[in-house]
């Protein structure tokens with residue numbers, strides 16, 4: 001997909017919102033700490049944040065140790081990791097999926113999960129087999145239990161069973177830059193076995209974000225979710241600006257399901273047509289906002305129109321326009337809108 005392209009479509013696993021900046025690694029990790037200590041400086045001068053100078057051939061080893069200890073998880077709610085508020089059940093033609101086992105509030109952390117493996121993107125069948133053989137028997141078992149991704153007619157269909165699973169269930173995740181260590185930008189493939197059970201919806205109620213401090217992918221509720229409701233994420237960023245046909249083509253090609261069975265796509269033809277009209281208008285407006293030629297007042301009016309259209313669309317969560325700048329602007333607009341529509345207190 002292809003796989004890589006597919007996942008780069010889907011999980012947009014945005015490495016955007018690290019909960020906090022990366023720790024010490026961000027200073028010059030290897031060559032000299034740049035701390036300015038002179039040869040004669042006393043050992044006591046070394047700050048507690050001192051970054052050691054590391055011999056180059058030890059870097060991969062040290063990096064392995066950093067990765068292995070990446071998550072101290074001291075701020076993680078153990079409960080969320082061990083007894084999440086959802087369970088897996090069958091969703092008919094969609095296969096397995098996750099359902100809320102109690103009422104969930106907006107903003108709740110639903111899953112925080114380490115990847116089963118981290119592989120390069122764009123590998124051939126032979127390389128994939130070699131990497132698969134390197135997994136432990138338990139990891140292989142977990143991987144092979146995931147959706148096979150070989151029952152459709154998209155690009156995934158042409159892959160071997162390892163890469164098809166990787167494509168259907170994984171994310172292509174851009175690595176962040178670490179000054180002095182890596183420029184970032186390179187995307188790698190990661191599969192998270194629990195998150196892989198989440199089905200797609202064109203009006204999702206959850207979203208995923210990669211936390212590189214803990215090396216976990218986190219899934220959050222982006223609106224209140226009632227007990228018994230399915231948890232869904234959006235595989236395609238920018239779905240809110242695409243018509244049903246456009247979404248169907250992309251989902252079929254990259255995720256191997258020819259028919260999206262989410263609430264929007266499985267509505268009556270009349271409702272689907274209305275939804276398409278709204279999403280076309282959202283796209284047209286969002287493109288003019290991105291072009292940046294409107295003044296502030298006009299931009300606010302455009303965002304207000306998008307807000308109304310999203311309401312009509314039943315899109316109760318924050319949309320992903322597939323554009324970080326617009327996502328942020330719209331988030332700010334919504335919070336200002338919420339403040340201005342709060343009833344005045346006497």
Ligand SMILES: C[S@@+](CC[C@H](N)C(=O)[O-])C[C@H]1O[C@@H](n2cnc3c(N)ncnc32)[C@H](O)[C@@H]1O
Pocket residue numbers: 093094095096097146147149168169170196197198199200201255256257259260261262
């Ligand atoms: C990442 S897996 C999701 C979990 C999967 N249902 C399972 O049984 O493990 C992706 C696959 O689930 C199915 N799927 C996910 N969302 C769907 C949707 N909205 N409509 C139809 N099938 C969907 C497709 O077969 C897709 O290739």
